[in-house]
Amino acid sequence: MYKINTNYQKLPGSYLFSNIAKKVNAFTEAHPEADIIRLGIGDVTQPIAPAMIEAMHKAVDEMGDAKTFHGYAPDLGYAFLRDAIVAHDYQARGCDISADEIFVSDGAKSDSGNIQEIFSVDNRIAVCDPVYPVYVDSNVMAGRTGVYDANTQMWSNVIYMPCTAENNFVPEFPKENPDIIYLCLPNNPTGTTLTKDQLQEWVDYANRIGAIIIYDAAYEAYISESNVAHTIYECQGAKTCAIEIRSFSKNAGFTGVRLGFTVVPKDLVCDGVSLNGMWARRHGTKFNGAPYIIQRAGEAVYSDAGQAQIKEQVGYYMNNAKTIYTGLKDAGYEVYGGINAPYIWLKTPDHMTSWDFFDFLLEKANVVGTPGSGFGPSGEGYFRLTAFGSYENSVRALERIKNL
Amino acid sequence: MYKINTNYQKLPGSYLFSNIAKKVNAFTEAHPEADIIRLGIGDVTQPIAPAMIEAMHKAVDEMGDAKTFHGYAPDLGYAFLRDAIVAHDYQARGCDISADEIFVSDGAKSDSGNIQEIFSVDNRIAVCDPVYPVYVDSNVMAGRTGVYDANTQMWSNVIYMPCTAENNFVPEFPKENPDIIYLCLPNNPTGTTLTKDQLQEWVDYANRIGAIIIYDAAYEAYISESNVAHTIYECQGAKTCAIEIRSFSKNAGFTGVRLGFTVVPKDLVCDGVSLNGMWARRHGTKFNGAPYIIQRAGEAVYSDAGQAQIKEQVGYYMNNAKTIYTGLKDAGYEVYGGINAPYIWLKTPDHMTSWDFFDFLLEKANVVGTPGSGFGPSGEGYFRLTAFGSYENSVRALERIKNL
Known part of the structure; x- marks a missing residue:
């Protein structure tokens, strides 16, 4: 008689964004006339820019012609894309990362969820709190997190590193040594980040205690301050302690196109075993490459035209961020983020809980x-707004919130 | 100090097709003039047919326009595709499968590798022998397979069900009860299959012993005989014991396009837990949907034009299969498969080992x-040729083999 993986049953409720979708659907059914503005899920709204559209049309045509048709992609990604990534994202920043350390995937969410597989179930994870839910949930499914306490909303075997206004959203080194440390910088959900010097301290710490950092840099394109690292490999020693996960979703609007990559340096060796080799084996066994058409779109992101176009798009969203940030501040809200990330993190008014404020905002402002x-x-007691809507909707949402 | 998942170290050598690629690369470097014909990896060679090309161009244009742009897809796939799948692949065959039992993915390899995650590590798997390597390897990585014996090439905790000429490639029920049974029908690599009546016996067996069948139907489009089931849900009782994995790679040439789906019936319940809900949770946590553009291509597969075009393509490959099968038989080889699948399975001549015959064929015939x-x-002692090459190459390869 077969048995299920009972770790799944430990997961409380459903995935955060599924819950939100259900609440919004219920509200829409009850109020079909409501003009809802969605600044919830971090999904982009601007269309894919012309350079990438052109590249995809060309690749589609290639797929329709026997002479230029592409079947199975190389497991780890096409050389044209891996080379472009290395040149632009690493070598141009003085980071010695090579193409065989790049693993192209169908997105950062898959990689964030799957990367824990190559580590022992005995490992103890540390996460910033609050944090993107996938890190913890994927470790719950693997049986790494112990028991859930519904009161504290904490797992017994997870090390939480609070990031709140009290510590300026800079996590402290935990009292107990973690094995795997998840860092998402610039941060989702708080929209804050660390300086390069602060990140260097984390790299030194990880090397000192023999921990590995899973570094999620999905929001790298939104960095506007010069003292912030665009990749963890700008820090000395990161190649012996860090895996970096990157996405095309937020810099080029690929949320519905699906492309990402993970960097696993060859210097990452544990008990003589290469993590790069392990991840290659995982890719080779459980993944069959990102679509050729999509990888060509990724290549176009690194063209001159592509770079100019995505810079403009990121600028558009960051203008929204500034507008929301400033507007909420002027209205008396306590707000954070929005400078190196497309997220605004606000304190709920009048000590409302986060979900109470969600309901309040949905019902009273349809936001x-x-x-x-x-x-x-x-x-708890905070709320996230994204800058990924249109400018017009950002302004309208802000007006509604101000008028509450 | 972090530790790795040591199950990975148990895997012998590298993935089969990576090994083949290395051997072929080495041969090509030594003999750059060699005109190599590849009938190894099951990759298609015909271009994507016009209906799907047109659908992708249209979808690319939609992605470039704010009014029709699509961001994150629904976790489980767009309704337009799930509805088309249900109508064409299930309801038209009298199978009561609904859209919320369909999970669209980036391909059958991902699903084949990931599906084991929702089951307990204690479960014991049974596989046909020979078998597509992903089933066993993904279970090795999860720690479900025990110890590997290099002599027998068997895992201590895997139940092997031999499929050879001696039993007409029909597996027998194992002596010990398995928990999870992998069946790939029509079969990769042998190219053989079971009749619907034989499959019904497996469904009855699974229901009787409380096992679950992971049914990989990636080659369904190649079925030519009327007494063969196109989906396991044609069998009575399959909805309480079977998960079905399907692919667009082989029916529509999507190996480089990446699209597949898995059917998890709501009737699959273990200790009160819905497997459908578990798989939905996995999708929601570790996957972000197949690209919109690709899902539109999948929808086009079910259009009248798409159906006519892929039927022609499958016919083309099956004509190759027939040509190879008949040619080898005429040349005195013992051959199987090729009637309901695009694979020809042959006995190596003169009791050569499979790898010896591989080297022999590569060196002497450049095939x-x-x-x-x-x-x-x-x-061992068998060899697989695929019908996925061009007709011209199939004929040329055959001539070379005949002349050996």
Whole structure:
């Protein structure tokens, strides 16, 4: 008689964004006339820019011609894309990363969820709190997190590193040594980040205690301050302690196109075993490459035209961020983020819980945001708004919130 | 100090097709003038047919316009595709499968590798021998397979069900009860299949002993005989014991396009837990949907034009299969498969080992095939040729083999 993986049953409720979708659907059914503005899920709204559209049309045509048809892609990605990534994202920043350390995938969410597989189930993870839910949930499914306490909303075997206004959203080194440390910088959901010097301290710490850092840099393109690292490999020693996960979703609007990559340096060796080789084996066994058409779109992101176009798009969203940030501040809200990331993180007014404020905002302003508590216990009393809507909707949402 | 998942270290050598690629690359470097014909890896060679090309161009244009842009897809796939799948692949065959039992993915390899995650590590798997390597390897990585014996090439905790000429490639019920049974029908690599009546016996067996069948139907489009089931849900009772994995790679040439789906019936319940819900949770946590553009291509596969075009393509490959099968038989080879599948499975001549025959064929005929032993111990002494090359190359390869 077969048995299920009972770790799944430990997961409380459903995935955060599924919950939000259900609440919004219920509200829409009850109020079909409501003009809802969605600043909840971090999904982009600007169309794919022309350079990438052109590249995809060309690749589609290639797929329709026997002479230029492409079947199975190389497991780890096409050389044209891996080479472009290396040149632009690493070598141009003085980071010695080579193409055989790049693993192209169908997106950062898959990689964030799957990367834990190559580590022992005995490893103890540390996460910033609040945090993108995938890190913890994928470790719950693997049986790494112990028991869930519904009161504290914490797992017994997870090390939480609170990031709140009290510590300026800079996590402290945990009292107990973790084995795997998840860092998402610039941060989702708080929109804050660390300086390069602060990140260097984390790299030194990880090397000192023999921990590995899973570094999620999905929001790298939104960095506007010069003292912030665009990749963890700008820090000395990161190649012996860090895996970096990157996405095309937020810099080029690929949320519905699906492309990402993970960097596993060859210097990452544990008990004589190369993590690069392990991840290659995982890719070779459980993945069959990102679509050729999509990889060509990724290549176009690195063309001169592509770079100019995505810079403009990121600028558009960051203008929204500034507008929301400033507007909320002027209205008396306590707000964070929005400078190196497309997220605005606000304190709920009048000590409302995050979900109460979600309901309040949905009902009174028809604006959808994301409850901070959905990202972890220290997110309680906070709320996330994204800058990924249109400028017009950002302004309208702001007006409605101000008028509450 | 972090530790790795040591199950990975148990895997012998590298993935079969990576090994073949290395051997072929080495040969090509030594003999740059060699005109190599590749009938090894099961990759298609015909271009994507016009209906799908047109659908992708249209979808690319939609992605370039704010009014029709699509961001994150629904976790489980767009309704337009799930509805088309249900109508065409299930309801038209009298199978009561609904859209919320369909999970669209980036391909059958991902699903084949990932599906084991929702089951307990204690479960014991049974596989046909020979078999597509992903089933066993993904279970090795999860720690479900025990110890590997290099002599027998068998895992201590895997139940092998030999499929050889001696039993007409029909597996027998194992002596010990398995928990999870992998069946790939029509079969990769042998190209053989079971009749619907034989499959019904497996469904009855699974229901009787409380096992679950992971049914990989990637080659369904190649079925030519009327007494063969196109989906396991044609069998009575399959909805309480079977998950079905399907692919667009072989029916529509999507190996480089990447699209597949898995059917998890709501009737699959274990200790009160819905497997459908578990798989939905996995999708929601570790996957972000197949690209919109690709899902539109999948929809076009079910259009009248798409159906006519892929039927022609499948016919083209099956004509290759017939040509190879008949030619080898005429040349005195012992051959199987090729009637309901695009694979020809042959006995190596003169009791050569599979890898010896691989080397022999590569060196003497410059033809690449796949050693049967790479698919499991009972594949030793067999060899796989695919019908996925061009007709011209199939004929040329055959001539070369005949002349050996």
